[in-house]
Amino acid sequence: MTTYPVRLPSALLIKITAGLVLFFGILCGAHAGGGNTSLVVKSGEAKEICKCGGHWRVDSSGKVWPVSIEVVTPPKSGAVTTRASTGQRKLRSGEAKTVRLTSVVYQSKKGYVGEDSFTYRRVTADPTDPDNGKVYTVAVTVR
Structure with missing residues (x-):
């Protein structure tokens, strides 16, 4: 059997990457839309609630808005913090944009x-x- 390397055009790679971002965004959809989330963590280790990169906002005109997090009820046996970063996200228009992630x-x-x-x-x-x-609301099981 002969194998040949496959080289994808960069435009196709961008579409595949955007599709994966959308796919993983759907996996975290219950979290992204509000409501209840559960999490299992190791004792003493920091863990991000959703691996989708965090909360972000771009309005219909393409303006990027910062998102902040307010702790309403803190955990009794731990701490909640936020991390800011940037990343590429696909907008509804199909455009990829660099956004601020919280x-x-x-x-x-x-x-x-x-x-x-x-x-x-x-x-x-x-x-x-x-x-x-x-x-x-986040329910945490610490092991």
């Missing part, structure tokens, strides 16, 4: 094992953002 990170107290939970609110200054003010 990730939520949970870390239990070292040595703690058991159940924990917290709630947080997603906040933007964009008056057209349908997710502005959504509250997320």
Whole structure:
């Protein structure tokens, strides 16, 4: 059997990458739309709530809006922090855009094992953002 390397044009690679971003975004859809999320973590280790890269917002005109996180109810046996980064995201128009990502990170107290939970609110200054003010409840199992 003979094998040949396959080289994909960069435009196709961008489409594949955007498709994967969309696919993984759908996997985290319950988290992205608000509501309840569950998480399993090792005691004392920091873990990002959703591996989709975090919360972000681009309005219909293409303006990137920063997203902040407000902890509503803190965890009893750990801490919640945020991480800011940037990444490429595909917009509904099909355009890829660099956006600011805000990730939520949970870390239990070292040595703690058991159940924990917290709630947080997603906040933007964009008056057209349908997710502005959504509250997320996260149930955590610490092992």
